[in-house]
Amino acid sequence: xxxxxxxPSSRVPEQKTRxxxxxxxxxxxxxxxxxxxxxxxxGMIVQNTLNNLESRGITTGFDFLSxxxxxxxxxxxxxxxxxxxxxxxxxxxxxxxxxxxVLGIIVATALGFLxxxxxxxxxxxxxxxxxxxxxxxxxxxxxxxxxxxxxAVLQALPSPRKSIELLDTFYLNVRGFYxxxxxxxxGFGLVWLALVIALIVSYLVIRWNAKRQDETGQRFPxxxxxxxxxxxxxxxxxxxxxxxxxxxxxVLKGFNFRGGMTILPELAAxxxxxxIYTAAFIAEIVRSGIxxxxxxxxxxxxxxxxxxxxxxxxxxIPQAVRVIIPPLTSQYLNLIKNSSLATAIGYPDxxxxxxxxxxxxxxxxxxxxxMTMLVYLTLSxxxxxxxxxxxxxxxLVER
Amino acid sequence: xxxxxxxxxxxxxxxxxVNKWYGQFHVLKDVNxxxxxxxxIVICGPSGSGKSxxxxxxxxxxxxxxxxxxxxxxxxxxxxxxxETIRREVGMVFQHFNLFPHLTVLENCALAPIWVRKTPRAxxxxxxMKYLRRVRIxxxxxxxxxxxxxxxxxRVAIARSLCMNPQVMLFDEPTSALDxxxxxxxxxxxxxxxxxxxxxxxxxxxxxxxxxxxxxxIFMDKGQIIEENEPEAFFNNPQSERTQAFLSQILNH
Ligand SMILES: Nc1ncnc2c1ncn2[C@@H]1O[C@H](COP(=O)(O)OP(=O)(O)O)[C@@H](O)[C@H]1O
Ligand SMILES: [Mg+2]
Numbered sequence: 001x002x003x004x005x006x007x008p009s010s011r012v013p014e015q016k017t018r019x020x021x022x023x024x025x026x027x028x029x030x031x032x033x034x035x036x037x038x039x040x041x042x043g044m045i046v047q048n049t050l051n052n053l054e055s056r057g058i059t060t061g062f063d064f065l066s067x068x069x070x071x072x073x074x075x076x077x078x079x080x081x082x083x084x085x086x087x088x089x090x091x092x093x094x095x096x097x098x099x100x101x102v103l104g105i106i107v108a109t110a111l112g113f114l115x116x117x118x119x120x121x122x123x124x125x126x127x128x129x130x131x132x133x134x135x136x137x138x139x140x141x142x143x144x145x146x147x148x149x150x151x152a153v154l155q156a157l158p159s160p161r162k163s164i165e166l167l168d169t170f171y172l173n174v175r176g177f178y179x180x181x182x183x184x185x186x187g188f189g190l191v192w193l194a195l196v197i198a199l200i201v202s203y204l205v206i207r208w209n210a211k212r213q214d215e216t217g218q219r220f221p222x223x224x225x226x227x228x229x230x231x232x233x234x235x236x237x238x239x240x241x242x243x244x245x246x247x248x249x250x251v252l253k254g255f256n257f258r259g260g261m262t263i264l265p266e267l268a269a270x271x272x273x274x275x276i277y278t279a280a281f282i283a284e285i286v287r288s289g290i291x292x293x294x295x296x297x298x299x300x301x302x303x304x305x306x307x308x309x310x311x312x313x314x315x316x317i318p319q320a321v322r323v324i325i326p327p328l329t330s331q332y333l334n335l336i337k338n339s340s341l342a343t344a345i346g347y348p349d350x351x352x353x354x355x356x357x358x359x360x361x362x363x364x365x366x367x368x369x370x371m372t373m374l375v376y377l378t379l380s381x382x383x384x385x386x387x388x389x390x391x392x393x394x395x396l397v398e399r
Numbered sequence: 400x401x402x403x404x405x406x407x408x409x410x411x412x413x414x415x416x417v418n419k420w421y422g423q424f425h426v427l428k429d430v431n432x433x434x435x436x437x438x439x440i441v442i443c444g445p446s447g448s449g450k451s452x453x454x455x456x457x458x459x460x461x462x463x464x465x466x467x468x469x470x471x472x473x474x475x476x477x478x479x480x481x482x483e484t485i486r487r488e489v490g491m492v493f494q495h496f497n498l499f500p501h502l503t504v505l506e507n508c509a510l511a512p513i514w515v516r517k518t519p520r521a522x523x524x525x526x527x528m529k530y531l532r533r534v535r536i537x538x539x540x541x542x543x544x545x546x547x548x549x550x551x552x553x554r555v556a557i558a559r560s561l562c563m564n565p566q567v568m569l570f571d572e573p574t575s576a577l578d579x580x581x582x583x584x585x586x587x588x589x590x591x592x593x594x595x596x597x598x599x600x601x602x603x604x605x606x607x608x609x610x611x612x613x614x615x616x617i618f619m620d621k622g623q624i625i626e627e628n629e630p631e632a633f634f635n636n637p638q639s640e641r642t643q644a645f646l647s648q649i650l651n652h
Contacts, residue, residue, distance in 0.1 A: 214520040
């Protein structure tokens with residue numbers, strides 16, 4: 001050291017670190033290197049693919065979206081025929097993906113929370129059943145579970161003529177689950193209006209109750225009141241306006257049912273499998289979230305005289321939710337992505353009708369795959385953004 | 400010493416022939432204890448002797464299987480109403496503080512007054528500030544527990560209990576999880592509380608504290624009360640061999 005300080009010109013001073021010993025500079029160098037590698041790699045692939053397409057005589061671009069698709073789809077949430085365009089095919093597939101994802105997320109959440117809480121139950125049987133549920137469904141590949149529900153359960157149902165009947169209104173057979181479709185008549189708008197009013201009033205009641213508690217210390221069961229309003233007011237409007245709703249019942253015509261609403265076996269199998277598989281993971285997340293709140297927290301709250309329900313609501317749940325939400329979000333994202341296994345049983349989701357049939361017919365691999373990936377990326381980012389918003393709200397509510 | 404005082408005749412906590420088992424394990428064997436209003440009791444004894452279990456039975460954090468417990472004229476039975484009445488009158492301070500990490504210091508203190516006593520928020524926060532001032536920590540009111548030192552957290556925990564205006568305070572080794580330099584700030588608060596006439600049951604090995612404030616010291620071993628006496632007699636002239644052995648152990652440390 002001293003030596004170096006005395007004769008700086010003769011040697012590199014030792015206190016000046018060489019640039020590959022400086023963590024910041026080294027990190028920067030690696031970043032630049034990585035970017036170069038990635039850009040080079042992507043460029044190579046794009047160039048290669050363009051060459052291939054050109055040699056096979058396939059044009060690039062999104063013009064194909066307005067071409068006629070020429071194939072039918074079993075489940076369409078919007079109007080669609082064989083003469084619709086590939087663009088419409090894309091929308092139909094997208095809506096089907098969103099449908100099964102939303103249905104799956106709702107049931108997986110409800111079932112997962114139920115099973116997670118049940119695993120902590122003091123009742124031996126309940127706890128054991130819940131833990132068996134988790135262990136079984138978490139450890140069997142999802143594709144196998146989809147096959148199980150589709151081929152072993154739903155394909156084993158009787159033919160339409162021998163349908164399983166329920167109350168002469170619901171029919172279950174190998175072609176699907178048939179039920180009456182509600183057809184709103186004139187004047188049904190009043191019911192929707194009543195629902196909107198009930199929602200607004202409920203929100204105000206809950207706000208007012210919190211404010212009143214702050215000021216006077218008194219509370220009343222606002223959540224029950226709100227539930228009553230949300231059910232009661234639309235019901236009242238419905239009755240007052242003379243029940244303006246008719247039902248389109250499914251009727252057996254020839255070999256199949258006509259009219260009403262149908263849940264196709266493909267949708268049912270995918271929905272059930274996704275829900276149960278994801279619920280098993282959510283159950284574990286919920287259990288560990290609740291267990292993460294120490295026993296000392298419950299004891300301290302009880303010792304202050306809070307009732308069991310308030311201990312849960314004010315102390316345990318707010319802490320558990322913070323642990324639960326991040327992994328819960330990633331389960332939702334998994335469910336959305338896993339819904340693409342639909343292809344295996346022919347449920348017409350985005351991957352099946354667009355990245356499958358459309359791609360095969362048009363050969364526009366780059367555009368189709370790019371659009372499909374963009375859809376999943378967007379859906380995932382939307383769900384993440386919503387869950388982050390929800391998480392920060394939960395954090396704020398308790399403060 | 401101020402220890403020998405005229406005490407109220409009113410009995411605040413009474414345990415009569417209390418027994419408790421954990422499965423086959425007999426944790427409490429015929430515990431009899433009477434605490435009068437304003438009385439300060441220190442419970443000591445080796446680890447695992449049932450000290451925590453004894454005081455946790457008083458507010459039903461543990462359930463006893465045999466015998467009677469009466470707290471502030473309310474019989475402790477399986478009636479939830481009675482349990483909640485008793486818990487409102489009995490404050491408890493834990494070894495590991497157990498503050499609610501998702502709430503600020505102020506909210507920790509105001510929570511029970513708002514939800515149990517149905518006090519308006521502004522008033523509850525006033526009460527909270529009053530007790531935070533008493534334990535000399537009012538300037539930390541808007542912080543979260545995780546931002547405080549152990550000694551500060553324990554003082555907040557004491558304030559949180561006091562906000563319910565309890566008639567009895569239970570302490571379960573309130574200083575054993577603290578670094579040595581923080582023990583005094585917590586003991587000082589407890590001594591002040593004693594001087595104000597609070598009825599206290601305190602599990603602790605702080606013998607200095609026992610000598611200054613206790614009216615009675617109780618020695619427990621293997622689930623039984625072995626000896627109980629005024630501090631002076633207890634420390635200078637312990638009767639049973641087990642007490643002598645225990646005292647020589649902790650006083651030599
Ligand atoms: N939940 C429990 N289940 C089984 N045994 C327990 C439980 N809690 C405490 N014990 C046992 O009861 C005895 C008394 O415990 P405790 O009252 O905590 O002792 P102390 O506070 O005097 O150290 C100990 O031997 C302990 O192992
Ligand atoms: Mg203990």
